[in-house]
Amino acid sequence: MKNVLVIGATGQIGSELTLELRKRYSGNIVAGYIPGAEPQGELLESGPSALVDITNDQQIAETVSKYNIDTIYNLAALLSAVAESKPQLAWKIGMGGLFNVLEVAREKNCAVFTPSSIGVFGNNTPKDKTPQDTIRNPRTMYGVTKVSGELLSDYYFIRFGVDTRSVRFPGLISYVTPPGGGTTDYAVDIYYEAVKGNKFVCPIAAGTFMDMMYMPDALHAAIQIMEADPTRLKHRNSFNIAAMSFDPEIIAGNIRKYIPDFKMEYDVDPLRQAIAESWPNSLDDTCAREEWDWEPHYTLDMMTQDMLAKLKARLNK
Numbered sequence: 001m002k003n004v005l006v007i008g009a010t011g012q013i014g015s016e017l018t019l020e021l022r023k024r025y026s027g028n029i030v031a032g033y034i035p036g037a038e039p040q041g042e043l044l045e046s047g048p049s050a051l052v053d054i055t056n057d058q059q060i061a062e063t064v065s066k067y068n069i070d071t072i073y074n075l076a077a078l079l080s081a082v083a084e085s086k087p088q089l090a091w092k093i094g095m096g097g098l099f100n101v102l103e104v105a106r107e108k109n110c111a112v113f114t115p116s117s118i119g120v121f122g123n124n125t126p127k128d129k130t131p132q133d134t135i136r137n138p139r140t141m142y143g144v145t146k147v148s149g150e151l152l153s154d155y156y157f158i159r160f161g162v163d164t165r166s167v168r169f170p171g172l173i174s175y176v177t178p179p180g181g182g183t184t185d186y187a188v189d190i191y192y193e194a195v196k197g198n199k200f201v202c203p204i205a206a207g208t209f210m211d212m213m214y215m216p217d218a219l220h221a222a223i224q225i226m227e228a229d230p231t232r233l234k235h236r237n238s239f240n241i242a243a244m245s246f247d248p249e250i251i252a253g254n255i256r257k258y259i260p261d262f263k264m265e266y267d268v269d270p271l272r273q274a275i276a277e278s279w280p281n282s283l284d285d286t287c288a289r290e291e292w293d294w295e296p297h298y299t300l301d302m303m304t305q306d307m308l309a310k311l312k313a314r315l316n317k
């Protein structure tokens with residue numbers, strides 16, 4: 001039995017991860033939310049929820065005690081582009097929030113998963129097949145909080161024995177809860193416009209490659225890393241994981257296989273473009289494969305077929 005608190009349970013990852021954890025584990029899987037983002041529908045009805053603002057350490061501690069929590073999934077964050085418009089808030093949530101989670105975990109003996117990101121890398125990082133252990137010098141607040149979060153999480157493991165683990169997510173693509181304010185969001189928006197029969201105006205330039213992943217693989221990674229045999233882990237915070245790498249032309253071309261008259265034009269957003277150019281083209285995920293048997297399932301073509309089918313049903317197209 002596992003008792004899990006998901007902080008940020010109604011967000012892009014949390015809304016799906018909470019339901020997946022409830023399918024797999026019989027214990028309390030608590031959906032932690034903030035005011036204005038209350039759980040609805042299946043998420044509300046299938047298990048307990050609690051008001052847990054990550055900047056409020058009391059709320060975290062009380063919920064952990066009440067539900068006898070042993071694992072915390074800390075999914076609260078502002079994504080990369082929106083974090084540039086609110087850097088102080090991004091730090092408060094990303095680092096202040098993580099500190100609160102780690103302190104509660106230290107006192108109450110919880111394992112902690114905090115997603116990291118391709119955003120930890122920067123302009124001086126090797127761009128292709130970026131190694132696991134390499135230069136991490138981001139120039140975005142999102143990246144700064146993710147690198148600092150990796151370091152702080154490893155510190156809590158080494159110094160206090162808190163079981164902290166993490167993966168560096170690439171851009172995540174899903175038909176369920178849309179992301180907000182990320183650099184990789186174009187690869188979600190493009191499917192919505194294609195299914196609606198609209199032309200897509202792409203904010204990222206042709207030729208800009210970034211790593212991406214379909215949400216089922218991301219959920220699998222988040223659960224598998226927390227179940228991994230700790231004696232095999234040489235790394236903890238955080239593992240490169242990869243599934244596919246493409247630029248806007250490649251994903252648009254793949255969509256045209258199924259919607260031949262789909263049209264795309266470019267109106268490049270300088271902020272998102274600069275962030276995208278500072279990130280790797282593709283990651284080397286050998287360490288994750290060797291240390292906990294990571295393996296993605298979905299290719300770009302499999303993802304496109306599933307996204308188009310699911311969105312057609314959702315949007316009644």
Ligand code: SER
Pocket residue numbers: 079080081116117118119142169170171172181182183184185
């Ligand atoms: N999807 C995130 C973003 O674009 C990257 O981890 O901000």
